[in-house]
Amino acid sequence: MTTAEKTDGGAGRPPAAPGTAGRAAAGAAPRAASRIAAGLGGAAVRAVLLVVALFWLMPTVGLLLSSLRDSTDIASSGWWEVFTEPAQLTVSNYAELMANDAVTGSLLNTVLIAVPSTVLVVVIGALAGYAFAWMEFPGRDWLFLVVVGLLVVPIQVALVPVAKLFGGIGVFGDISGVVAFHVAFGLPFAVFLLRNFFAEIPRELLEAARLDGAGEIRLFATVVMPLGGPAIASLGIFQFLWVWNDMLVALIFADSGSAPVTVALQQQVRQFGANIDVLAPGAFVSMVIPLIVFFAFQRQFVTGVMAGAVK
Amino acid sequence: MGTPRRLAVLFLMPALVLLGALVVYPIGYTLVRSLFDAGGSEFVGLGNYAEVFTDPDILVAVRNNAIWVAVAPTVATALGLVFAVLTERISWGTAFKLVVFMPMAISMLAAGIIFRLVYEQDPDKGIANAVVVGVHDTFAEASAYPGARPRPDGVLKPSGDGAFTAASPARPGSPADLALVGLPAAQLPEDARDAARAPAGDGVSGTVWLDFKPGGGGEPGVVDPGEKGLPGMKVEAVSGGKVVAEATTAADGTFSFPAGSTPRDAVLRLPASNFTEQYAGVDWLGPTLVTPSIIGSYVWMWAGFAMVLIAAGLAGVPRELLEAARVDGANEWQVFRRVTVPLLAPVLVVVFVTLMINVLKIFDLIYIIAPGPTQADANVLALQLYLSSFGGGNDQGVGSAIGTLLLLLVLPVMFFNVRRIRREGRR
Incomplete structure (x- = not known):
């Protein structure tokens, strides 16, 4: 051959x-x-x-x-007209969008929700993942199986009770509630992924560090976390995109002051035709960060998606 | 080595507290809550579940969810498989994969807005209908004069099926005046000229024109100066129920048949093809098509996911097996069907099950794409849960029952996952 x-x-x-x-x-x-x-x-x-x-x-x-077309052009003809009349192209919609405090505020909220949700899932997930991988304690194996079982729990099951709970402790409508919900539902996957990754670390490496006198906390911070880089990157990107793109959780747990851009735009959809000059640029702005993250970290994203199959 | 057990508690505590308070406890709460009425005070047993399966609105959601789960994962997985296999044969496979995978990175809200634009009803604005109408009009000629009709007291009478027929036979030498009204002047073709009376020749002739004088005046049924002819109108001469001759009007609305081509009893008819309504395209977001249309947008988002996972699986398929099959005389289809697909079966199952779980909870796309009037036709369980619990339905009992049903539906996958990890742990 x-x-x-x-x-x-x-x-x-x-x-x-x-x-x-x-x-x-x-x-x-x-x-x-x-x-x-x-x-x-x-x-x-x-x-x-x-x-x-x-x-x-x-x-x-x-x-x-x-x-990139003004509202009169959008209302009268299709976007493909710009190929014959390029003069229609204008950034006026974007200028208006950026001058709209409600929209810029919601973009800021999206960042304020997505960044802490990602950092917290990584940190809390890594701590638990390390404990499941390398610490001895009673009930470790069945507790891990519970976490695995929680992988596929639909968020819909928790919406009503968590709304009650948040109302009771006064975080309903607050960004902290939205973040807490995202972290909780991101954790099963984070713990699962990181435990499996940490478990592959050669035992000798950890033993050597322990012999050098490193305590568990230093071991975790200086040996385990750096070694977990690739898995943490995948997890972080996956979680970041997930939270950035979420609408349902914020729709329920955020109020008008803490609503992210997805919710702010969703409220304009009812009058789709009339609001298209806000919706089209708004949707595109909301896509920019995910697309940059996606193109910059394709490999990690794909790894995250593949590990997240059956989530 | 310090106190590992206390340390373990420290390491685990944040995760366990969050999981316990926001995942495990809510599951229990929802299970119990689903057995109580809307207000939560009265125990109703399985009443809420009975309502889910008897309330006609919620039944639509159950039916649509079944359609979603049956169709969307199948189509997305099949497309992903085809793309994964085909991209191996092109040099720009990576670029192709990026294009198809890209929608996975964006929010369902953005995808929803994108597809609201795609499915816009007006073919001048929505690309889907622009294409459909374009293709339709290429094969079936567009009619020029939708809505035009004869004067009630005129020569022409409606003769069924949208055609208009003259009351009496046409005679050579005395031109027929076929007056039409009901057309906005703006809708006239650009080449329409002022109408003229047809010259009286040896054959049957006449004029078809818009019997309306801009600015008023003019006599009904008479070709007045300033009234426009209707060019391109088809005129038929009908005798004994059969079309014996055809003519088309000129820019001034006149037409004529060659002498002797029409029998004495022939009457003139303007066939319905002149007047049919403009084809307006497909009602993508109407009651019947709204669910398939939204499934289309879902496939756009998730076929890339299937493709990437399957391509990764394909990379692990030993080339020698495919080569051996080819050497044995198998054609490409047989290699695909009998070697590639069976080898990929485990990956296909993972992709399919993942998509099924995902589709079960579909919410954003429907909430965004389905317009208000057809939202009920596009309803699914997750949307109904939201509407019942938070969107004014004010019935958290039914909402909790739907949540419980969604959880029950993923239980098999949960057991499968747990069993697999337990086996791996033992090894």
């Missing part, structure tokens, strides 16, 4: 051009013919995937271009 045949088997390279195929298979006419057929098939595959890619991009492009 030649290497050429192997790459043809789909290792991510385009099929050999007919010319090279001809040279490689000189004197083997049927093989050359099948190569050409495969090349044609490759062209069809490329065409189909190109159409799919355009199809997938189009909705987002539509939002972006809509956000």
